[in-house]
Amino acid sequence: MRAFLLRRLALAVPTLLGVSFLVFALAHVGGDPARAIAGEKASAAEVESVRREYGLDRPLVVQYFAYLGGLARGDFGRSARSQKPVAAELREHFPATVELATAALLLAALFGIGAGIIAALRPGSLADLAVMSGSLIGVSVPVFFLGMLALFAFQGRLPGGNRLEFATVFTASRTGFLVIDALLAGRADVAREALLHLLLPACALATIPLSVIARLTRASMLETLSSDYVRTARAKGLSTSVVALRHALRNALVPIVTAVGLQYGTLLSGAVLTETVFSWPGIGSYVVDTIRGKDFIAMQGAILVIAACFVFANVAVDAAYGWLDPRISRG
């Protein structure tokens, strides 16, 4: 198992290197980065001085390896817009994304698996039809549209985004996860407010994974429920719930776990639209800002982090796979 995981982690290195090269190359295609940093109106002399200061006058290969060298030391460079270290900015934005993604995934997994099981137990029933058509709508409706709809529907009743009310002062930030920070600081009122603010964006973000998980759970459960050992269990006289939850679910879980894990990777890697609609200060909106601001140094860092999330979510899925079905890690 350990060797399997190490092998998978080792594979992540060339993947991330490839991503870093791609992003670096893309950032240098078209337009002059020094001009982008210095500003549209800055004088030619100022652009040259920026070019020297950021080392943009060196050959691209040299710049790339210097960048890689920095990465190895945990140095993502300095943002051209804010002058702050990119690593610090990413640390600032990442918890917001993790908080939102986790909330969305919990909702999606809980309701998705539940709905999938209900649908599978009574295929063809009204409940099944509702789950299937509901999930079809869920995957088809664009998240930003659903977000706007939710904002409109709950205007004035539920907070429409941002992590806290603007007028709230809360500075006891230790982990960056607001709900946890508020609880650590003994501020139940702030924690409650933070949860309320999470509600709409997390619901909007959860729709697609929820639908995917529900459909997959249904299909996987149906397949497992028709296998021989389930028939045997039923023949032993076990109740439907025991058969479904204790016997069938574990085997049916293998593809579901994959889906959940991959969805988490996707959610972490930036819910760009949701974060923009709900003014959520996470990695997704950070990427949008770096692109809008032509801040290619920060953009590189952010995209690398996103890629890393995706890669590690994959590895975690593989590990869970091995636990659920030991045949896989042996293979």
Place this chain on the structure above:
Amino acid sequence: MKQILWCAVAALAVAGCGKNESKVEDGILIYARGADAKSLDPQSIDDGESVVVVSQMFDTLVQFEAKGTKVEPALATSWSASADGKTWTFKLRGGVKFHDGSALDGPVVAANFDRYLNASSPLRAGVSKRPYDFLYTNIAKVEATGTDTVQFTLLEANATFLTNLAMFPASISSTAAMGKWKESYGEHPVGTGAFRFVSWEAKQKIVLEANAEYWGGAPKSKKLIIAVIPDNPVRVQRLRAGEVHIVDGVSPEDHTAIRGDANCRLLIEPGMNFGYLAINTEKPPFDRAEVRQAIAMALDKGEINKLAYLGTAQTGPNALPPTMWGYNDKVEEYPYDPGKAKAVIAAAGIAGKEIDLYVMSNPRPYVPNPKNVGAILVQRLEAIGLKPRILSPEWKVYLDDLKAGKHDIALVGWSTDNGDPDNFLFTLFHSSAIPEQNSARYRSKEFDALVEQAQREPEQSKRAELYRKAQEVMHRDSPVIPIAYMPNVAAMRANVEGYSLHPMGLVRLKDTFVKK
């Protein structure tokens, strides 16, 4: 659908413990805009979002008056210029203190300018870029000639020097704070302004509190929160829900909804910008004035305003917004006459000619809807016998292509920097601005001489006359076709008092408050 259902269930569950109608405490003013500030170091910024925050915390030696572009005393109470216009002496206001308690004096002012102009200044750390350096390259030296006097020596006499001192890059910071925070001064700004910095939560809000000892009188709100809500319709919606008090960046599509809401008010005031077509005067057949005039005659500006600006813009013939002093209202538009335009194109032997029409893909303040403008342009140019091909590369590449002169015609625009006509006519159309800002590559000795003379002339009425002449010359040569002047737009709660839009887009919230 299911998820919306349980959204509803969850909402009902919390509705019972929801808060009451008034969402914000007394004395707090919340201003929401689309993006976060980048830095709060006035010398390193060029984005409007940073400028909005900086303007509340900092003062300049002179400032623009509340409604116009004339300058009035601020940190300097009086000033005088030498006969040759190259030496300017400013007397500083007494008793002014920075938010950190340090005093404003001559050496502090001199050190601020030294930081901006001199790469070896001990305070230079943090200034890794100076996007507005072009406004100050004419300053040779800044010295404190006493504790309360500062003297500027210029390389050449230039009438825009004073207005440039009213601009945000010339804000005066505490030298103690700049020395203390070095690279991170942009996150710990210390000025003399009406509000002092309290905290900054990235992409959420910047909190400022009133500076009760402000030399211009204490601000009317105790606390000012400058919030970030990126999505335009969402920002308007949250204004209507009463979660914020003032929003900027209101799209024309949202005007009707705001007008129909008794709790909100829409503010529209003429701005100081313009969107225009720059015709590449170096590329045949556009090197001939009659061909360029034919393009002007092919366009119905009223139609563009109606379809692409939803009627919110103003139109006119000059490369200067009508809000600017020196605007020439005697110049008349070329009449919309596609028949005549078509005849000129045919006579010039260029009917059926393919032309590269650059239309940006991203909205700009002066062209909120470039795609629609592009579609109308194509239709109108085709109607006179040309074959336009729209090119919309990414903005960075767009500007590079224009600099390289790849365009035949390009949609571009400009917003004022310092409220001076020079910042339009000289900056955009003097021959020395080729290839940078002069996308029309307009070269006219007559025009150059007029705008150069206006730069040296200290008296405003004489300068205005020179600019009026320059506009006539430009109209005759038609290197550009102005498309629209965009107004400044904001929306606020109906109970907000003391807020108005400045033509330059400046935001000043010292006297703004929410009436209970």
